[in-house]
Amino acid sequence: MTPRDASEPNGSRWSDLDRPPLNITALRRGLVRQGGLWSEVEVVQRTGSTNSDLVARAAKGEATEGAVLVAEEQTAGRGRLDRQWTAPPRSGLFFSVLLTPGEVPVARWGWLPLLTGVAVATGLSRAAGVDTALKWPNDLLVTVGGAERKAGGILAERAGDDGVVIGVGINVSLREDELPVPTAGSLGLAGAVSTDRDPLLRGVLRSLEDWYGKWRAAGGDPGVCGLHEAYAAGCATLGRVVRAELPGDRAVVGEAVAVDGDGRLVLATGEGVQEPVGAGDIVHLRPA
Template structure:
């Protein structure tokens, strides 16, 4: 558990690890929950734990994460106790490997719904799984597969900016719940709500064999602000694609129609950035 004795910033109290565990473990649907004061990456820690037998639905939360991981090996960090940095281990028994790509999108839907309901902010998704408020990024999500036997396990990490001030933002295009005027910035209820929403959604998705047609795909599309926008897609090899984002297919891929009417189907691994055209 995190050491609560050394904190001094009264505006950023530590999480109540014992209360969180009582609320979320077993009766709350999670198998284990640990809060640590500091780590490099909660995703890296849980990937290693998965390989050594950690149970399905294990949660790891860090008060400070020094080398958090994002897409394309980017790093993510924030001041201690200024955000939520957490990862969950999911052993998705009964779900085809081909459907695991929906897990980060599912997590994005869960984050958006919690921020809208609990924090009362107008959060949306930018494909594939960035969470935006007013066009600025407030949360990011990364899913990574651990090679385990007999089935793969997936670690889904979430980084949410809660109380960061303007001079603490990692990039100018970011924001935090405090800066966005959120109705709630207390990390304990935010974390409880997020884990409950994520747990409920993942349980329902798993029970349906990972079939996104069971409601997840529709829910994702309804929250995705990328759809219908003219976009500039930056590709890993340095090229660009200009066009309109016309739909998300049943595999969670973005379909962009270029100026010649040709439709390009893009998976998350095929792109580096999706930006609105002209930005």
């Protein structure tokens, strides 16, 4: 086994042989190339939140488009609505990327979390052999023992006037007794053919580069680049009766019938009204 250039702050870096550190040299060699999107890849042993760190770096002018920041462990990882995301060291992929889609109208930037979801699902399907689905707007679902469970999430944050930092958290090798909640899952529990994080991360980032390039080339039009169709095809929320918990303590129950051109979830309510939801917490009430 070839040693990898990462070190453990406490004890041996090989203390958990099932969870070796990421190989930063191989990641850079495989991802950073002339004319490509990814300009730099950094792996840190531990941080509070890769999103917070990368947003701060962008604000200081210390990061440019294509910067990738990966943490072996996050102590204050965040999901939507400031929910915490915690996992044992080296048990998952926790990373953020900086994008500056300046030529795309800001009104279409709302598609970036959905684009990332499609890219992550596509990359994991190829690299891990796991059938994944997307829960609107930003959750990655896997099936464990016949039940749908959340194995990942996406969080997009503005970085200054021209940037967006997108954070991704994916449970890779978490065991049942390590799950933070019973409804969580991991690629390993879903029967992944591999839980080697190096090829998984490369596969996800290459897929993200591909989808982001097509989206930018289309001026952010989700229909022209095929993103709208791909998201709808992989979205487990569509066709289900859901409850949308909206800002202001309002809730709407209805069937999720479409994702519109702005990336909003369209609900058909019992009153015969179609209501687009642009932000909120979605609860799947029953299968499609």
